[in-house]
Amino acid sequence: MTTVEKSTYCRICEPQCGLIATVENGKLVKLRADKDDPHSKGFFCTKGVAMAEVVNDPDRLLTPMKRVGGPGEFEPCSWDEALDAIAASFQRLRSAHGPTSLAVHEGNPPYFSYAAAFWGKNFAAALGTPWFYGVNSEDGASRVAAFKMLYGHCAHMPIPDIPRTDVLLMIGANPWVSKMSFVHDPRVREHMTGVVERGGRVFVVDPRETQTAKVFEHVPIRAGQDAFFLLSLLHVILGEDLYDKEFVARWTTGFEVWRQIVKRFPPEATSERTGIAPEVVREIARTIGNARRAVVYGRTGTCTQEFGTLTNVLQDFVNIVTGNFQREGGWLWAWSPVETAYLAEKLNFASFGKVRTRVDNLPDSYGFLPSSALATEILTPGEGQIRGMMMIGSNPVVTGPQGQKLTEALESLEMFAAIDLYMNETNKHAHYLLPATTMYEREDAPIQFANRYMRPSFRVTDKVIEPMGQAREEWEVLDDVCKRMGLGGAHMFGIERWFAKRGIEMKPRHMADLLIRTGKGGDLFGLRRSGWSWKKYAEKAPRGVVFHEEMPIGSVRSVIKTKDRKIPMADPRFIAELERLEATPVEIAEYPLRMIGLREMNSHNSWMHNSPRLMPDKRRHHLHINPEDAAVLGLAEDDLANLASEGGQIEVQVTLNPEMIRGTVALPHGWGHAGGWQRANAAGGSTSNFLASRVEALSGISVLNGIPVRLDPVARSADVVAAAEDVAADAVAQRT
Structure with missing residues (x-):
């Protein structure tokens, strides 16, 4: 038996931790943390090491499959048969109805492959279609929109300088479980606890x-009320002159508009909505305002709510008005070894609002159109109706909103092809x-x-094992389809496709090496002897290089790309969203509870539920509810209940969780499987996003947090009814 160990890194989520892969006779048998990795320094999580089970999963898709019956009914076919049929169908649709009859949808796993990420865009460009959909609308579309509107660009994103801050306000993020997002830091626990060890404070705002x-x-905080909390923070900071007057005067416009607006939102006026005591708001505001270095960071919880863009804008306003902007310990644009x-x-990978959906006029965000629009765009006749689709590593029936409607739409496509690791709830409808x-x-x-690295780093990795079965890389498949369509290949520009037809084309490795060598960390093809190339990383630093232990800080002017090089605080879109916010009711009688999502240590979206390590037989899907709320409803541990919203209804099993505040329930997303993965199917559960029906028009973000819901027991025993009546009677007695 031949056993080798290879250095590599994890690409499940954004920390990208270094790992050691053990390979026996060409088979990946084990993954473990790499203690010598300079970036992650031995950190790992259970999902990372469980990836070996995904690689070797007997339910994994390893041969091309052709649909022969209803959804999920497939039989093996050859690559040639599949690619010829897909290319012929796409070409027929393109000729008959134009390039806009075709669409591409890219999910989360392929985005962690640079080749799949770039070639997905290239494929859409080669087809000539503007319809490039993705999962950013269920993640960070509102964050991207705020970046674009405030700073004039959204590809180069600011990140919180946690290792050097004195005060951190974190909203809607849980890095102890989900690490961080739009920032890469496997050592986030160490960096956050370091704030307190230095005498600073860390506030975590969460329902x-x-x-x-x-x-x-x-x-x-009450779910979905973050904007009111931030408005009150600004009320105190501005009202008590705790802001940086020089920075505001030099780098912003419209500040006076907001100084007047926030006067309407003292903490006493917003506490009914937020549930946060006025004195707590004032203490946090004063702590931030008086700190030498402070930063506000929010993520998925603040993005995927009804006022996600406004909430992200207000978060940035706190950083901006206090001058914690391109300042040590504040809101920084990270130094990058690759441009x-x-x-x-330049390539429009990171556009916002450049393309809009045909029917609902929703914008692209970071170049991705929102999944929520997909069903409508397929089902609505007219010029630009989607008739054929290539889906790359995605499962929007489970992870997007209103998946019930999407299944109907997918069945109506004339050609639906999917590249993936498994047959899932979405691609089982593919041809x-x-x-x-x-x-x-x-x-x-x-x-x-x-x-976006907290400690600017870079590395490369070779493949650990040869592809299993007949699996191929996504970029190769997309390129082959384009070739069979007579387009030359999956390339962004016409001149590239012209050369490709003549046998001259750039492959992913060529592109990556070019970017590495011409970046700030590159060797400039030998002109910078201390710089790097792909080959040099592979040979001299297989575990990668940390370029800076602390982020270098550039000029403010270099990161603000608006026409006047100032931050437009009074953008009319912000004011319009504020007016919409103020018009929302405090409570909705028909739906008295608010539902939020919940990240689980053993889950990553919808695609890792077939691993025995992550999904033991006893694991179950639960709605988390405060025990007092459960008692009023007559619900006990493991009871079944109907959870309803204006968008739909699902059945859930409840667990009593004192971590939840009153009035808020939490349901992990990505469950409710009915694909080709047996363990995932057997685990049961319900698809939380079936309850989601609202979309924020400004950014196209799906509203997945703060959803108004109603919870009703499926059946009540006499004992449960009696207990509920006693609790209700006690509550009435206390009020009177």
Whole structure:
């Protein structure tokens, strides 16, 4: 038996931790943390090491499949048969109805492959279609929109300088479980606890006492009310002159408009909505305003709510008005060894509002159109109606809103092809299923993530094992389809496709090496002897390089790309959203509870539920509810209940969780499987996003947090009814 160990890194989520892969006779048998990795320094999570089970999963898709019956009914076919049929159908649709009859949808796993991420866009460009959909609308579309509106660009994103801050306000994020997003920091626990060890403070604003909140100062808030909390913070900061007058005067416009607006939102006026005591708001505001270095950071919880863009704008306003902007310990644009942001902007990878959906006029965000629009765009006749689709590593029936409607739409497509690791709840409706490689069956480099590292780093990795079965890399499949369509290949520009037809074309490795060598960390093809190339990383630093232990700080002017090089605080779109916010009712009688999502340590979206390590037989899906709320409703542990919203209804099993504040329930997303993965199917559960029906028009973000819901027991025993009546009677007695 031949056993080798190879250095590589994890590409499940954004920390990108270094790992050691053990390979026996060509088979990946084990993954473990790499203690010598300079970036992650031995950190890992259970999902990372469980990826070996995904690689070797007997339910994994390993041969091309052709649909022969209803959804999920497939039989094996050859690559040639599948690719010929897909290419012929796409070409027929393109000729008959134009390029806008075709669409591409890219999910989360392929985005962590630089080749799949770039070639997905290239494929759409080669087809000539503007319809490029993705999962950003269920994640960070509102954050991207706020970046674009405030700073004039959205590819180069600011990140919080936690290792050097004195005060951190974290809203809607739980890095003890989900690490961080739009920032890459496997050592986030160390950096956050370091704030307190230096004598600073960390406030965690969340409707649930999360694992992160337990470690620091938890500020419970009613779900979806973050904007009101931030308006009151600004009320105190501006009202008590705790802002940086020089910075505001030099780098912003419209400040006076907001100084007048926030006078309407004293903490006493917003506490009914937020549930946060006025004295707590004032203490946090004064702590931030008086600190030498402070920063506000929010993520998925603040993005995927009804006022996600406004909430993100207000978060940034706190950083801006206090002058914690391109300042040590504040809101920084990270130094990058590869010019990722420049490339993304130039190639329109990172556009906002450049393309809009045909029917609902929703914008693209970071170049992705919102999944919520997909069903309507397929089902609505007219010019630009989607008739054919290529889906790459995605499962929007489960992860997007209103998946029930999407299944109907997918069945109406004339050609639906999907490249994936499994047959899932979405691609079981495809005409052809094509097997993709996992992250350990391809070479890789974090090209698309290079500008968001807390400690600027970079590395490359070779494939750990050869592709299993007949799996192929996504970029190869997309390129082959374009070739069979007579387009030359999956390339962004016409001149590239012209050369490709003549046998001259750029492959992903060529592109990556070019970007590495011409970036700030590159060797400039030998002109900078201390610089790097792909080959040099592979040979001299297989575990990668940390370029800076602390982020270098550039000029403010260099990161503000608006026409006047100032931050437009009074953008009319912000004011319009504020007016919409103020018009919302405090409570909705028909739906008295608010539902939020919940990240689980053993889950990652919808695609890792077939691992025995992550999904043991006893694991179950639960709605988390405060025990007092449960008692009033007559619900006990493991009871079944109907959870309803204006968008739909599902059945859930409840668990009593004192971490939840009263009036808020939490349901982990990504469950409710009915695909080709047996363990995932057997685990049961319900799809939380079936309850989601609203979309924020400004950014196209799906509203997945703060959803108004109603919870009703499926059946009540006599004992449960009696207990509920006693609780209700006690509550009435206390009020009277």
